[in-house]
Amino acid sequence: MILLTPGPTPVPDSVRRRLGDPVLHHRTEEFRGVFSGLQEGLRSVFRTRGPVLVMASSGTGAMESAVANLLSPGDSACVHSAGVFGERFARILRAYGLSPSVVEEEWGRAADPSRLRRALRSNPKTKAVFLQHTETSTGVLNDVRALAAAVREESDALVVVDSISGLAGSELETDAWGLDVVLAASQKGLMAPPGLAYAAVSERAWKAASRARLPRFYLDWGRMLESLGDLQTPFTPAVSLLCAQAEALDLIAREGLERVWRRTAELAAFTRAELRRLGLEIFPSEPADVLTAFRLPEGTDSAALLEGLRREDGVCIAGGQGRLAGRIARIAHMGHIRKSDVSAGLKALSRRLA
């Protein structure tokens, strides 16, 4: 099966081999060695000198951890929403009893820094702004650097970036761009199986977390930071996944992160060109390099198309989510996905659309 879905993505052979190694106990020097390498690898892909917290959860757990660790009852928060994952931040905030101001953008369009500025001016007490780096449901790339700069000019709000599908595929600089919290997960550009999530946390965000009063225990950052000093996690870590992730990070380090960004950008350009050659329209205004969303031709039975591709051609691509269900399809080209995989997927797609 050729996996061209935006998570889980294919996992390199050496990562799968580490996954199948005998389980090791976490209270050992051997584990601390793995965890130390993992920390180094994570700091390097997040481009941060700070700690990167590790959770046994999906990416949504990391998103919730940012809400629960940064805010208190009654706090003002702002969400930029132009897709399923922007909506998810808003839903998490509401689940915790908060009433976020939501800057809604048309799905497929990139976030507009000036609209964010206006929202912050009308809510000067905003404690945190929640953004997507790449919105997986629409394939759009947001200019996180410009958005973070806009937030900083207007307010003291913390900038929280969901880079779950973006990290290690699309350029992102946690420290240099002044991002307070960056979230990621194992199963996208990080080339490991799903089940781990990460949060890079700035000093400003740590200060906020020490005062924040929303309830949390399993996802409590303070406990994670405390354990990190001893190269441990507060609760039993998902050791097999951590070993696999450490290996995947080694592969990224060996290739070089900038080279991974370039390779991903080249594959994205190739994919977009091929789709246009097939007469298909790229969906987002600012397409991300990690995945390409494109409109399905009018009248396409999207479920039948995707099922045919999967069952008969052995190619797994993703359909639309939420209000885009049935209208778009998405091809990922992040992480371990190779040009030959994308080519084979596009050929099968072209045959079926013909």
Added chain:
Amino acid sequence: MILLTPGPTPVPDSVRRRLGDPVLHHRTEEFRGVFSGLQEGLRSVFRTRGPVLVMASSGTGAMESAVANLLSPGDSACVHSAGVFGERFARILRAYGLSPSVVEEEWGRAADPSRLRRALRSNPKTKAVFLQHTETSTGVLNDVRALAAAVREESDALVVVDSISGLAGSELETDAWGLDVVLAASQKGLMAPPGLAYAAVSERAWKAASRARLPRFYLDWGRMLESLGDLQTPFTPAVSLLCAQAEALDLIAREGLERVWRRTAELAAFTRAELRRLGLEIFPSEPADVLTAFRLPEGTDSAALLEGLRREDGVCIAGGQGRLAGRIARIAHMGHIRKSDVSAGLKALSRRLA
């Protein structure tokens, strides 16, 4: 390395092979087939006809999910605490702003149903009682059947049982004993790597969950139940771990759960007899079959002992946790741990203590 720790425990070869298989996408028939088998296997080890929820988290995530899904601000709750994991329930409840009544028992002693009755009589509004089946930090077995019966006679409180280290090692009947919620995790008797947690939820508990107002999103049971109908999880599942767990449950089904219980009990009896032969005292009053905690001889340097065992003998056993650190050691004999492993571990221990 011979792993004799109460989680993670060793993982059978066929489970490791499944773990290292290519990652499969979750929105496929293939995944639904795996997830359907997993559900069947889980219902069979939990001894329930109801759904068993699946979380990508450690066991603590499942413990927190029980608190957040069953209770509302201001609710009364009761915790039986005689070890690290009883304390953990109390800490989670407090993290959510509740003030549980805690029935504290001496560490190493089993829970006393009559003390629980008295606590419920003085707090007749108690909404839920939180118990351990086997308290991993002391190695004690609680008579969950008698405790649940006592709760039922005194009140309408829900009975929540942490069987994270007990399930599939020590007899437990979710439905027949009237347990409302039973929690477990992948890395103990269930013979898979850490990273998955489970909750069996009774109809009474579902009703309570539909009214409960503590905040939750990632750990929300309603979302999990809704997805379960479509053989999915609400957020990206840890597919590799789920495939591994499905294989481990198949192994348990092939051996037969009662036979697993008997094998575990025999191995526990062997371990206790050997430790006594070495002049060591079993720590708990009612030792569980899944692990044996024993007192270290006066003056033992426990850290040096455990490190020597690990580094020089290749045997990994656990020390004491919390107030028992340095005073006891713990040998697990659950899941895939074999008599030859325990024998080798005990021989190495005996040489070092001599």
